[in-house]
Structures are given as structure tokens and as C-alpha cells.
Amino acid sequence: MHNKTLTELSHALHLRECSSVELTRYFLERIERYDAHLNSFISVTPEMALAKATAADERLAKNEAEPLTGIPIVYKDIFCTKGIKTSCGSKMLDNFIAPYDATVVEKCQAAGMVMLGKTNMDEFAMGSSNENSFYGAVKNPWDTKAVPGGSSGGSTAAVAARLTPVATGTDTGGSIRQPAALCGVTGLKPTYGQVSRYGMIAFASSLDQGGPIGHSAEEVALLLNVMAGFDERDSTSLDHPQEDYTTYLNESLKGLKIGLPKEYFGEGLDVGVAKVLDAAIKELEQAGATLHEIHLPQTHLAVPVYYIIAPAECSSNLSRYDGVRFGHRCENPTDLMDLYKRSRGEGFGGEVKRRIMIGTYALSAGYYDAYYLKAGQIRRLISNDFSQAFKQVDVIVGPTSPTPPFNLGEKVNDPVTMYLSDIYTIPANLAGLPALSIPAGFVNQRPVGLQLIGNYLSEARLLNVAHQYQQRTDWHKSVPPNFA
Amino acid sequence: MSLPKEEVEKIAHLARISLSVQDIPLYTRHLSDILDFVEQMKSVDTTGITPMAHPLDALARLRADVVSETNLCSHFQTIAPQVEAGLYLVPKVIE
Numbered sequence: 001m002h003n004k005t006l007t008e009l010s011h012a013l014h015l016r017e018c019s020s021v022e023l024t025r026y027f028l029e030r031i032e033r034y035d036a037h038l039n040s041f042i043s044v045t046p047e048m049a050l051a052k053a054t055a056a057d058e059r060l061a062k063n064e065a066e067p068l069t070g071i072p073i074v075y076k077d078i079f080c081t082k083g084i085k086t087s088c089g090s091k092m093l094d095n096f097i098a099p100y101d102a103t104v105v106e107k108c109q110a111a112g113m114v115m116l117g118k119t120n121m122d123e124f125a126m127g128s129s130n131e132n133s134f135y136g137a138v139k140n141p142w143d144t145k146a147v148p149g150g151s152s153g154g155s156t157a158a159v160a161a162r163l164t165p166v167a168t169g170t171d172t173g174g175s176i177r178q179p180a181a182l183c184g185v186t187g188l189k190p191t192y193g194q195v196s197r198y199g200m201i202a203f204a205s206s207l208d209q210g211g212p213i214g215h216s217a218e219e220v221a222l223l224l225n226v227m228a229g230f231d232e233r234d235s236t237s238l239d240h241p242q243e244d245y246t247t248y249l250n251e252s253l254k255g256l257k258i259g260l261p262k263e264y265f266g267e268g269l270d271v272g273v274a275k276v277l278d279a280a281i282k283e284l285e286q287a288g289a290t291l292h293e294i295h296l297p298q299t300h301l302a303v304p305v306y307y308i309i310a311p312a313e314c315s316s317n318l319s320r321y322d323g324v325r326f327g328h329r330c331e332n333p334t335d336l337m338d339l340y341k342r343s344r345g346e347g348f349g350g351e352v353k354r355r356i357m358i359g360t361y362a363l364s365a366g367y368y369d370a371y372y373l374k375a376g377q378i379r380r381l382i383s384n385d386f387s388q389a390f391k392q393v394d395v396i397v398g399p400t401s402p403t404p405p406f407n408l409g410e411k412v413n414d415p416v417t418m419y420l421s422d423i424y425t426i427p428a429n430l431a432g433l434p435a436l437s438i439p440a441g442f443v444n445q446r447p448v449g450l451q452l453i454g455n456y457l458s459e460a461r462l463l464n465v466a467h468q469y470q471q472r473t474d475w476h477k478s479v480p481p482n483f484a
Numbered sequence: 485m486s487l488p489k490e491e492v493e494k495i496a497h498l499a500r501i502s503l504s505v506q507d508i509p510l511y512t513r514h515l516s517d518i519l520d521f522v523e524q525m526k527s528v529d530t531t532g533i534t535p536m537a538h539p540l541d542a543l544a545r546l547r548a549d550v551v552s553e554t555n556l557c558s559h560f561q562t563i564a565p566q567v568e569a570g571l572y573l574v575p576k577v578i579e
Contacts, residue, residue, distance in 0.1 A: 095563070096563060097562075097563055099556065099559055099560055099562075099563070191539075192538075192539040192540065192542070193539075193540065193542060206537060206538045206539065232545075232547070235544040235545055236538065236542040236544065238540075298528075300524070301524065301525060301528065303521075304521060304522040304523075304524055304525050305522075305525065307518060307521070307522055308522055308525070315499060319500075322500070323565065324564075324565070324572050324574055325560070325564050325572055326560075326563045326564055326565075327565075329565035329566070333574075333575050334575065335575050335576075335577075336574050336575050336577050337500075338575070339574060339575055340500040341497075341500050341501060341502035342502045344499075344500055344501045344502070345501050345502030345503065345504075346502075348501070353499075353501055353503075353511070354511065354514055354515065354518070356499050356501065357492075357495045357496060357499050357501065357511070357515060358515060358518055358519075360495050360498050360499040361495050361515070361519075364495070364498060370526075371522070371525075373535055374525050374526070374528075374530060375522075375525060376535025376536055376537060377528075377530035377533040377534070377535045377536075378525055378528055378530060378533075379535070379536045380533055380534060380535065380536035381528070381530070381533065383536055383539070414517075415514050415517065415518060416517050416518060416521045419521075430539075431539060432538075432539020432540055433539075456540065
């Protein structure tokens with residue numbers, strides 16, 4: 001059952017070959033049996049899941065079902081869920097029960113999807129290895145000595161180990177795509193504004209974007225159909241007509257112009273990863289695409305720019321955690337300042353404190369122009385590079401991550417080296433472009449992802465390219481041996 | 485560049501984060517490393533470039549000034565650390 005595609009599961013439910021209750025029980029049992037090896041969940045919600053599955057079965061019986069009615073799903077623990085703990089991977093929110101649902105959760109529920117639980121993540125979505133969670137590191141299903149990537153590593157590990165058919169994630173600097181690559185699954189960061197940020201705990205608001213994670217482009221397209229859409233409660237939500245992202249999946253790639261940025265294939269790219277990418281690119285060429293070398297000359301500046309903009313926005317967003325209205329409060333504060341400082345000092349982990357402090361510094365008097373303003377200017381140059389590139393090509397192809405999954409503990413003591421894991425994913429966030437990662441092979445039995453970046457609102461085209469690749473290859477069907 | 489210890493303490497104070505004395509050297513090293521790393525931005529000539537605050541230069545939308553939310557105060561206060569008579573309690577600020 002766990003190796004069936006989303007479309008197959010949907011058909012089985014609609015044809016009453018199985019019920020949503022059966023399907024839900026099946027995946028809950030897999031979580032029970034396997035998650036101790038992975039730590040991919042923060043909360044599992046069996047009673048609520050079975051109640052929702054029963055309701056989905058009634059809807060299916062009345063022929064009032066939508067394509068994903070009755071399908072189990074897990075949410076990254078950054079999406080607020082009414083009545084269920086939403087921790088964001090932090091001690092600060094270990095006792096936080098959200099008073100409302102995120103729009104994404106509301107939409108998935110309205111479609112009849114069944115929440116199995118909430119997945120582990122780097123604290124406040126800050127991290128590239130999932131080692132920054134208050135609830136402990138997540139392990140990579142392909143090799144439990146390796147990291148799953150981050151920050152949506154719980155979601156990608158759960159999808160890879162077939163503990164859920166699909167999951168949601170969020171991507172601020174690569175947090176859907178990098179863990180998708182490292183876990184061998186498919187993950188999409190939509191155009192900024194496509195998926196509502198309402199009820200999605202804020203990290204860096206001008207970069208944060210929710211998105212779908214599944215095994216294939218087709219699954220991701222089906223889930224995006226549910227997740228995307230205008231929301232008046234998100235002030236930067238894009239107001240444009242609803243699309244069916246499966247429409248172009250089967251179109252041929254004949255005549256597709258693929259851009260290969262020289263800067264994405266140079267120094268810093270692992271040799272094994274480069275080999276895997278070569279083969280994947282040849283496959284796309286054989287499918288009818290033409291290859292063009294392009295330049296994104298400011299690529300090397302993306303990580304430094306990001307590590308000013310994201311911390312600056314985070315230092316502002318995370319100022320709300322003050323120990324007064326919700327979240328962690330220190331014991332016996334002597335005065336108000338002591339309450340603020342110790343509640344935050346105790347509630348936040350090391351990486352979150354580092355980023356808040358960098359942001360505070362960059363925004364403080366005398367430094368604003370040199371750091372925040374400068375970063376904003378270079379951000380525009382990076383975005384302009386993409387606009388130029390998309391005058392010549394339809395889609396940009398490159399690596400998702402410069403290396404295969406690294407070992408747990410390997411980079412924890414060196415923040416800057418860890419930050420460079422996101423060198424190829426950050427530019428799309430800065431520019432607000434859609435991008436996805438698909439499984440493209442292995443290096444030493446550890447997965448490698450191929451990244452596709454498209455122009456604004458070109459999700460359907462990106463999913464078409466990914467789907468055509470997945471028609472010719474079966475990397476996305478590989479199951480980690482210990483979870484088969 | 486290496487940030488002086490006093491500077492790290494000042495940033496922590498501005499950020500309202502208590503740091504233990506033994507943690508300060510590690511934060512000093514990490515923050516200095518990060519600031520060194522972002523230093524490469526300075527080599528770029530950005531004269532006349534308008535900073536980009538948002539992708540697609542998104543602007544916050546305006547809405548009609550009508551009541552759209554109900555008062556959920558008591559509901560929100562069920563998850564507060566300390567409340568009394570509808571108020572959030574904190575240590576005394578004014579004697």
C-alpha cells in the first residue's frame with residue numbers, strides 16, 4: 001500500500017477498494033513501527049486522524065469527494081493546527097496550542113485530507129540539517145548516520161520512508177528543496193505569494209513560502225492544487241486565477257530551452273553530484289530539450305545577502321516571543337527585563353539566538369546602511385540576473401545541494417560551512433521564483449537532487465519538466481531498503 | 485574582524501537574550517565568522533540600485549476599515565503563562 005502513488009491511492013478510495021480509515025490505520029502503524037529510527041514526528045494524532053478518516057469515508061460514500069479526500073498528510077510543525085501543539089521545533093513553543101488553523105491546514109481539511117501528525121524541523125525553520133530541533137535530530141532514511149537536510153527534514157524523511165503519502169514544508173532559503181534532495185523525494189517551493197503564509201509561523205517574511213512534498217512531480221502537483229490560492233488574510237498573497245497544476249504534465253519537452261548556469265557547476269560542487277547531474281541533464285536532452293550555458297554572475301553573493309536579510313527579518317518576527325502572552329516563561333523573574341531576557345535565553349536554541357543577534361546587529365544604529373540596505377541592493381542584482389536569464393531560456397537546471405547528505409554532527413560547529421549547503425537554493429528565494437528538487441540518483445547510496453528553477457508563476461511548466469523526467473527514470477520510485 | 489566581547493553583550497541586550505558567561509566566547513566567535521563572511525558584499529558597487537524588499541516588489545494590500553475579527557481575548561489567554569481579570573501579568577514595572 002505504501003508504494004502506491006497518490007493517484008493510485010485516490011482511485012482505490014474512490015472505487016472503494018479501500019477505505020480512508022484503513023489507509024489511515026495503515027500509515028499510523030508504519031509511523032508506530034518505524035519512526036523510532038527516524039524521529040521525523042513531533043506529534044502523532046491518531047484519534048483525530050481516525051475521526052477525520054471516518055468523515056472522509058462518509059464523503060466518499062456520498063460521492064462528494066475531491067481528488068485527495070481521505071488521503072493522509074502530515075504538516076511541518078510550523079503550520080498552526082487548532083487544538084494540537086504547534087512547536088516550530090522550539091522549546092519556546094513546546095506548550096503552544098494554536099488557537100486557529102493555518103490557511104494551508106484549512107484548505108487540506110476542506111479537501112478531506114487526513115492529518116496523521118506534525119513533523120520535526122529545525123527550530124523556527126533555521127537550519128540545513130535538522131539538528132537544530134528541540135526534539136532532537138531527524139535521521140536520513142537512506143542512512144541513519146546521515147542528516148535528512150533541513151529545515152523541513154521531518155517531512156521529507158517521513159515521505160521518503162513512506163510513513164505518509166505526502167507532506168507540507170516551508171522554504172525560506174531551501175528548506176523544502178534541500179531536504180527533498182537529501183532524502184530522495186520531490187519538493188516544490190512555489191512562487192512567493194502562491195501559498196498563503198497565514199498561520200505559518202514567520203521566520204523571514206519576504207522569503208518564507210510553503211509548498212508540497214511527495215514522491216513525484218504528479219503528487220506535488222495534486223497537493224499544490226489544494227494548497228495554493230489567494231488568501232486575503234496574507235497581505236502578500238498573490239491574487240491570480242486558480243490553476244490546475246496537472247494540466248501540462250504530459251506535454252512533450254521538444255523545444256524546451258534549458259539554461260545551465262556556469263556558476264552552479266564550478267568550484268564547491270561535489271564530483272559525485274556533478275556526475276549524477278550530467279546523466280540527468282542528458283536524459284532531459286534526450287527528451288527533446290536543448291541546453292544553453294547561461295550566467296548568474298552574482299550567485300556567490302546570495303548566501304551572504306541571505307544571512308543579513310533573513311536574520312534581520314527574523315530578529316523582528318521573533319521579538320513577539322517575550323514570555324508574556326504565550327510560549328515559554330522563565331521561573332521567578334525579578335523584573336520585566338529579566339523576564340524577557342531569561343525567557344528568550346532559555347526558550348531559544350543556539351542557532352536561533354545567533355540569527356536573532358546577527359539581525360539585531362545588522363539593523364542597529366550605524367550599521368543599517370552597510371548591511372541591510374546593501375543586502376537589499378544586491379538582492380535586486382541577483383533577481384535581475386534571473387530576469388536576464390529567462391529572456392534566453394525557459395527553465396534553469398542545476399544541483400539542489402552541493403554535496404550528498406553529510407553525516408550527523410559533521411557541520412554543527414561551523415555555522416558558515418553549514419550555511420553554504422544552501423548556495424544553490426537561496427537565489428530562488430531572494431528573487432521569489434518557483435523551484436523544485438527531484439531525485440536524480442545516488443552517491444554512495446545517498447540521494448542526490450536535481451533542481452529546476454522557473455520564471456514567476458511557471459509551476460505548471462516546472463512540474464511538466466519534472467514529470468517528463470520521471471517518466472523516463474525511476475529514481476523517485478526508489479524506497480530506502482530499511483523501510484521497503 | 486573579531487567582535488569585542490562588550491559588543492556581543494550589547495547585541496544580546498538589544499535582542500533581549502540572556503547569555504551565560506561561558507557561552508559568550510562561542511557566540512563571539514560565531515558572530516565574528518558570520519560578519520567576516522558577509523563582508524564580501526562590500527566589494528559590490530551598488531550605486532543607484534533600489535533595494536529590493538520583496539519579491540515581485542509586493543506591497544501590503546489595503547482593506548476596507550470594517551470589523552472583521554471577533555474578540556477572542558479569553559480564548560487566546562488560555563495559553564498565556566499568567567493572567568488575571570483578562571490582563572496578562574508581568575513583574576511590577578512601576579512601584
